[in-house]
Every structure is written in C-alpha cells, then in structure tokens.
Amino acid sequence: METVSLTEFQSKIRRVLISEEEIREAVKKAGAMIDAEYDGRPILLISILKGSFVFLADLCRAIHVPCELEFMVAKSYYQGTQSSGMVQIHMDARADLSGYHVIIVEDIVDTGRTLNDVTKLLSTRNPISLKVVTLLDKPDRRVVDFKADYSLFTIPDLFVIGYGLDCGEMYRNLPYIAEYAEDAE
Numbered sequence: 574m575e576t577v578s579l580t581e582f583q584s585k586i587r588r589v590l591i592s593e594e595e596i597r598e599a600v601k602k603a604g605a606m607i608d609a610e611y612d613g614r615p616i617l618l619i620s621i622l623k624g625s626f627v628f629l630a631d632l633c634r635a636i637h638v639p640c641e642l643e644f645m646v647a648k649s650y651y652q653g654t655q656s657s658g659m660v661q662i663h664m665d666a667r668a669d670l671s672g673y674h675v676i677i678v679e680d681i682v683d684t685g686r687t688l689n690d691v692t693k694l695l696s697t698r699n700p701i702s703l704k705v706v707t708l709l710d711k712p713d714r715r716v717v718d719f720k721a722d723y724s725l726f727t728i729p730d731l732f733v734i735g736y737g738l739d740c741g742e743m744y745r746n747l748p749y750i751a752e753y754a755e756d757a758e
C-alpha cells in the first residue's frame with residue numbers, strides 16, 4: 574500500500590455535491606415511502622456491497638416496519654458492451670426469497686449492468702415483490718436499459734466519492750457525496 578499524504582488525499586475532493594443534510598432528508602423520505610408502501614409482510618433489504626453499506630445503515634434505521642437485512646457481493650461480466658447475462662456472486666444472499674418483499678439497496682446505478690443482472694437473478698428466487706432503491710443515479714452513463722424503482726438523487730456524469738462510494742477503496746467514510754478530482758495534484 575502506497576503512502577498517501579493528507580494534502581494529496583484532500584486535494585482530490587473537488588467539491589461537495591450532496592451535503593450530509595440533503596442526504597439525511599432524502600433518506601428519511603425514502604424510509605417513509607417504504608413504510609407506507611408495504612402490507613406488513615416482511616421486507617428483506619439486500620445491500621450490494623461494498624458501496625451501499627453506509628446508505629443501508631441509514632436507510633434501515635429510517636424504516637419502521639418489520640424488515641430483515643442481507644448482504645451480497647456481485648460483479649457483472651460483459652463481453653465488450655454486451656452483457657453475458659452472467660453475474661458473478663462473490664457472496665450470496667439466501668437462495669429462497671419466498672415470503673419476502675425484497676428491496677435491493679444500491680449505492681449508484683451507472684452503466685446499469687450490475688443491477689440488471691442482479692435483479693434478473695433474484696427474481697428467479699420467488700420473492701413476493703422485488704424493487705430497487707438506489708442512492709444515486711447517473712442516467713447519462715447507461716449502457717443497458719435499467720431503471721431503479723426509487724432513486725434518491727440523479728447526478729450528472731461525474732465520478733463521485735463518499736457516503737460509501739470509493740475511489741481505489743478510499744473516501745468511503747466521507748459523510749457527504751463529493752466530486753472526485755482526478756487531475757488534482
């Protein structure tokens with residue numbers, strides 16, 4: 574692991590795009606929406622790691638109806654821009670989702686590949702319903718036709734860090750979403 578100076582680390586944080594306060598308000602709204610939408614049968618939140626761990630931690634505490642949690646590590650494999658239709662699961666959620674309203678919790682929808690494949694896979698496991706909530710959506714970058722059911726923020730085509738999102742595994746612990754400055758010294 575290379576040494577990174579604090580000055581270099583900080584210089585890559587170009588500007589705050591979404592503040593802690595804005596995130597807090599939007600998460601509260603998303604929790605209230607989930608509370609209102611479901612019929613009392615248990616909700617299973619499936620968090621796609623690692624990026625969504627901070628969002629999941631806040632979202633689950635904004636939900637007041639019965640809910641369980643699962644974690645999944647998934648990567649999609651593509652030949653060029655074509656989906657192989659294969660998603661490689663490095664850590665899986667339970668095999669049988671029957672009896673649950675499943676909500677996939679993701680940090681960001683970028684090309685759409687990961688969630689396109691994960692939703693296809695999980696829908697074969699008999700959930701009562703299957704929805705996707707994402708903290709961020711970057712629609713300009715889409716290569717497969719995928720739309721989340723609920724997206725808290727739509728952002729332009731920028732690389733962002735913080736609140737769970739990383740660049741080279743760093744910056745996940747920033748409490749806000751920032752634009753990453755690739756070219757900063």
Ligand code: IMP
Pocket residue numbers: 624649679680681682683684685686687688731732733734738739740
């Ligand atoms: P996909 O391209 O929609 O399959 O997204 C794959 C993954 O890329 C996301 O779950 C994120 O972990 C990561 N990703 C996409 N855009 C960004 C970004 O701006 N910052 C950090 N991670 C990103």
Ligand code: MG
Pocket residue numbers: 621622623624625680681
């Ligand atoms: Mg991710």
